Amino acid sequence: MAKHSAALTSLCNCLRGLPPVDVEWTSVIGLANQTLTTPALIDFVDQFASVLPEDVCTYIRQIYRRNVLRNDRLAGQLEEAVVAMNGQGVTPVLLKGAAALATAPDERRGVRLMCDLDIMVVPDEAERAVAALGAIGYEIHDQAPPESRRWYVELNRSRDVGTIDLQRAAPGPAYRYRGPGHALNHCVRALLGRGSVYIPTPTYRALMLIIHDQFQDYGYWLGDLDLRHLVELRDLNNSVEGLDWKELSSHVSGELMKNAVETQLLALAALLGVEIPHSMRSRLIPRLQFMRQLMQARFPATRVPFLAMTVLDLRNYRREATTGYAPPTARRPGLWSMPRADTLQFLLRAATAIRVGKV
Template sequence: MAKHSAALTSLCNCLRGLPPADVEWTSVIGLANETLTTPALIDFVDQFASVLPDDVCAYIRQVYHRNVLRNDRLAVQLEEAVIAMNGQGVTPILLKGAATLATAPDERRGIRLMSDLDIMVMPDEAERAVAALGAIGYQIHERSLPESQRWYVELNRSRDVGTIDLQRAAPGPGYFNRDPGQTLNHCVPTRLGPGSAYVPTPTYRALILIIHDQFQDFGYWLGDLDLRHLLELRDLSSPLGGIDWNELISHLSGELMKNAVETQLFALAELLGVEIPRSLRSRLIPRLQFMRQLMQARYPATRVPFLAMTVLDLRNYRREAAIGRTKTSARPRGLWSVPRASTLQLLLRATTAVRTGKV
């Protein structure tokens, strides 16, 4: 990523639709490919084609049109899966990319590049959902261990372009999602052909996406940026979608969650120019986290030293996780201790690994 780090500002300007100026296209396209945002540059190409290099326009249009074909196949696959689960009395909740496929206008279907279909079902529906998908040819590629705190099953078929990631809870630490019915309370019904499913409201989709990036994908601890998901948040915040900022705030329980969500929103405002309420982009720790993200993107060698910043919020994580387990506001002991060796090893491996789509 180091050779493309200087292209971050140029790529974000392109994604914002700003006029091209002094763009080093090899680096920008390279970074767009690494962050899985190349199809999203189609709007920029359509707007400025007359002043862009022909090979840049041709490449982006080819990637975009290929992604349209791929996402069309994913949409067909999703509809078939929903109908199969409906046949077993299961009405699934579509998360992340699956929700985008179900709600985006056909002409915008190729903007987002996605690799799987995230689908959530209630705990008492999980085995019926697996059986329904097995009946139409899906095989279990991977599933959580019996003792795992988080249940999931990854299913695939050889003829499909993506896998199905079946879950019983929205992404994030368990103490954020103790009640699966909470997600259902923030959903609206939708139709996929003759099938029926639920899709979270734009505000709750934004919350799920942020929690996924910041915690399930370790982005908050590692200082990662996910431009592809920032673009989705931008689309959700548009007048056609609409994030209710007051409602979003109402879901933020505890300092750790506030810091993580506000870090993502600060990046959204600074990199993509989205109007975010000042109250959600003015606190110190989110600002420091965003500065860390920029520094790491431009100078990847700083990633390991900056791991020390995780200690700033590790005590919040431990306190809130313990409160969630005990359902008490009492402050448990031992929250100021340093991270366990296994935790440090996990974070160190992740921060030095090549992570698809991350800056």
Template sequence: MPPVDVEWTSVIGLANRTLTTPALIDFVGKYESMLPEDVCAYIRNIHRRNELRNNRLLAQLEEAVVAMNRLGITPIMLKGTSTLATAPEERRGVRIMSDLDIIVMPDEAKMAIAALCAIGYDIDYQTPAESQRWHVELSRSQDVGTIDLQQAAPGPAYLYQSIGQALNHCVIAPLGSGRVYIPTPVYRALTLIIHDQFQDYGYWLGDLDLRHLVELRDLNDSAEGLDWEKLASLVSGELMKNAVETQLVALSGLLGVDIPQTMRSRLIPRLQFMRQLMQARFPSTRLLFLAMTALDLGNYRNAANGAWQAAAHPRRSWSLPKVDTLQFLLKAAVAVRTGKV
């Protein structure tokens, strides 16, 4: 039920900040008679505009996919792009998207770029050749979003060592007149979590990405649902386990998703969730709570360097982070980042 005596301007402000305003359409549909008229009108307007934008993104995606298909490339839909490709028409306006994330195989990258440039795309940015993680951003003036072309799932490669290639967790599906690979719900959930916790440094900074929590909830509520045992089987190492379970504790605590007790009862994930809530309510505590990175510093080095190296240098695994790492985290902790609280 809607809380009593709500300051709706603040609620809408927080929804705008977390990019979740269109998702409130379900709340409006259920409790319209109990909500202020201007609140309902605003949410409906934002949802309608986002639906129009996502319809344009879907048409843009289909055109790009067909162009790549002509060269024998079947791309993998990543993160929100897989949601856009599979969402029923009536649910297409719920999620705000900034770009189209697409994976192609490393030996297909040049052909994929050529296919997109042939239909009018320009390269806005391409990572240097020596970069550990390759991606290219492409855009056209007539489109509402860019294409982010990648060669691998988000986050550090060592987190996927026990999971295998993304294609092992995909099924082929039609997209308009094209064809794509769609990751399974469990793999989509895992890549969303890894993206938030490691590629966006949310685990180290104590950030909450409410938009992605809503998407995880919707994945669990979908016809296929989420197989929690399968998700647990894909998680290896203490660092990844702590990060995934932190997200699941938040999913249960904030959105009421029924998560197995064994996946939301351990101490470090629960402490991390308490930190997230404290930082959201009192942003001035963000720098203070950076000290919690020490909880997983050894686990991080074990995962990044390999267990054999940690065994050879057991004391090193608990040494302080490098100076440039601390400087990066301090700067990121006080930065205003879209969609994060």
């Protein structure tokens, strides 16, 4: 337990570029691999190579170089897919890693480790997008069942290093985007090689990352930390355009959403040293949630007992979810009850499962 606790602090210090002090490298590298942040340590290695163990430098540089090669192939794959969709009159929106891949300078392409290419199209263009990708060899590997609220299609080809995750909406529950409206309102059109795409602004990309982690991946309920996405949020803030905190705050609607966003921002400030406005990191429930995240990251045995913290925002969740989906006559805001048995079972399974990239 003590090693795991020290590893989290040490890894975050490395990602912040702080000088290495009493680092237990086996644990730190193990945690970097678990959180998919090993390539992001290349800046730290370049800065402190003279005082680091040779095998640590060799390992991180090797992982980084391999990720550069992989991401170069992903970039080529992305351009080919975009050109094919453009040919059918579809201009896609690049999400998450795909947006990072399209906007990163060539020399920074290998810093982020990504699993797939997330692409969004408007609903009227979805069938044409799938057909365009099918015409260049993609096959449907998985897709949303007909009764699902969220439409998605996962496509792959045997020769590629990653899959394409095609979606018709931004990640997470649709009602979380009531404030900012449709994603296209927060995108700029850009060239991607021979193709044309929409890329969300840095602030909107930050919003989508937070909603993805906290709600689509259930991080808010499970108390998970996604260190790779925290690094991406930091890099978005350090970009030329940077993050507009006032704009980000204006996109937040409802108490639950506010608590979730501020929990993520607290982690960003405390773990990676990003300057966050005090008004966005001072409220009680987000601070309790962040303390829970730290405790669970350092002492995993506390994950199940801490599931009880989900009741802190259960009333807000039910009120906001009902407002988002149910007709006015069916809304019953203000009622509180225990979660259903199947909900508790799902959370318990998720809390005890090994989830790639999460800690």
